[in-house]
Amino acid sequence: MIIKKTFGVILLLLGLFLAYGLFKDSRLMLFGTKIKADVIGLDSVKNKRFGYVHYPVLQFNYKQQQVRLVNDFRSVDPKNVPAHMDIYYAEGIGISDGFTVIYAIFSIISMIMISFGIIVIRAKHLF
Incomplete structure (x- = not known):
C-alpha cells in the first residue's frame, strides 16, 4: 500500500x-505582445553532437525602441532562413514562439x- x-x-x-x-x-502567450520580428542573421554555436547549431537573430520594435535578440530556443536551417517570425515578447520574461x-x-x-x-x-x- x-x-x-x-x-x-x-x-x-x-x-x-x-x-x-x-x-x-x-505567461508570454497571455500577457506578452505578439510581434512580427525580422530575422537579420544567424548565430552559429559549435555543438559537440551536431557540429554547428544555428539560431536566428531577431530584430523588432517594442515600445518605441529597437530590440535585437537571439532566439536560442529554436534552431533553423541556414539554407532556409525565414525572413520574418511571429513571436511573443515581454520585457521581464523574454521571448516565446507561441x-x-x-x-x-x-x-x-x-x-x-x-x-x-x-x-x-x-x-x-x-x-
Whole structure:
C-alpha cells in the first residue's frame, strides 16, 4: 500500500514540476505582445553532437525602441532562413514562439501525470 502511495506522490510531483516549467511560455502567450520580428542573421554555436547549431537573430520594435535578440530556443536551417517570425515578447520574461506542438504534448503529459497521481493517492483498492 505504501509503495502505491509513494508512486502516486512521485507522479503528482513530476506532473506539477512539468506544469511549472510550461508556465513561462503560457505567461508570454497571455500577457506578452505578439510581434512580427525580422530575422537579420544567424548565430552559429559549435555543438559537440551536431557540429554547428544555428539560431536566428531577431530584430523588432517594442515600445518605441529597437530590440535585437537571439532566439536560442529554436534552431533553423541556414539554407532556409525565414525572413520574418511571429513571436511573443515581454520585457521581464523574454521571448516565446507561441503555442507549438511540443508545448501541447508536454501539457497533455503533465495533465495525465497529475490526474493519475491523484487517482493513485485517493484510490483504496487499485490493484
